[in-house]
Amino acid sequence: MARMKFLADAERCIECNGCVTACKQEHEIPWGVNRRRVVTMNDGVPGEKSISVDCMHCSDAPCMAVCPVDCFYKSNEGVVLHDKDLCIGCGYCFYACPFGAPQFPQDGAFGLRGKMDKCTFCAGGPEPDHSAAEYKKYGRNRLAEGKLPACAEMCATKALLGGDSDVISDIYRDRVLKRGKGSEVWGWGTAYGKPDAKPASQPGGKS
């Protein structure tokens, strides 16, 4: 098994936020915490591009390096996880992360920062698999059920791929070869096919 990775295809993402909703629902993420979010460049301008962002499970993760209590670890599948029992909520990982992945729920009065929460690639945490403690702290462990992250599996346009990096790279490569490389890679033609040669409105037909 190679490394588990996410791959976001900006040509396909339609900013539906289905991945965000799937993640929120799957793990019962509290208000104010977004493990995943959709970022749009040039919003409202023709040709805008969206991309779904969360923890990218870096091969050389800066969050792991800067953590003062060393609460991060990497699973054998390359998933970056952390032990919430050790986390002190200092926020160093947030400053180190280039994707803004670490989230901090409000804990107590005056906006006190709680323990860090982030995408687990639906792999739970160091608590026993499928235990109540694991679900409460880290969310559902889909990987231990032989499933892939809910966000990727839920994505309607398959803009977000998740899983074995070799396999999803092959899928993406195949996709890019099929859709071409010019102006046809995005827009109406790609989404709905080429327009009919026939006129849009037939005589006597509904407009």
Next chain:
Amino acid sequence: MNRLLLAVVAAGFALGVAGCGEQAEVTVYKQGKYQGKPDKDPWDNDQFKSDKNAWEKSVKARNLSQNEYVRITGN
């Protein structure tokens, strides 16, 4: 005169090698050692009963089903 020349040469030499003492300013992160609880592999549970191959097969099937070109044509 010789002393002045010597001083100029010494100053020139000092200026010339001044750049050699520059230190790299790129931070090199050092990984710490994980201090938390150990985690088990995803196949070490009641569902897969430590059968890594069964787990890999299940995940691979899910992986490949993300390729809708294959799903549409049935290839």
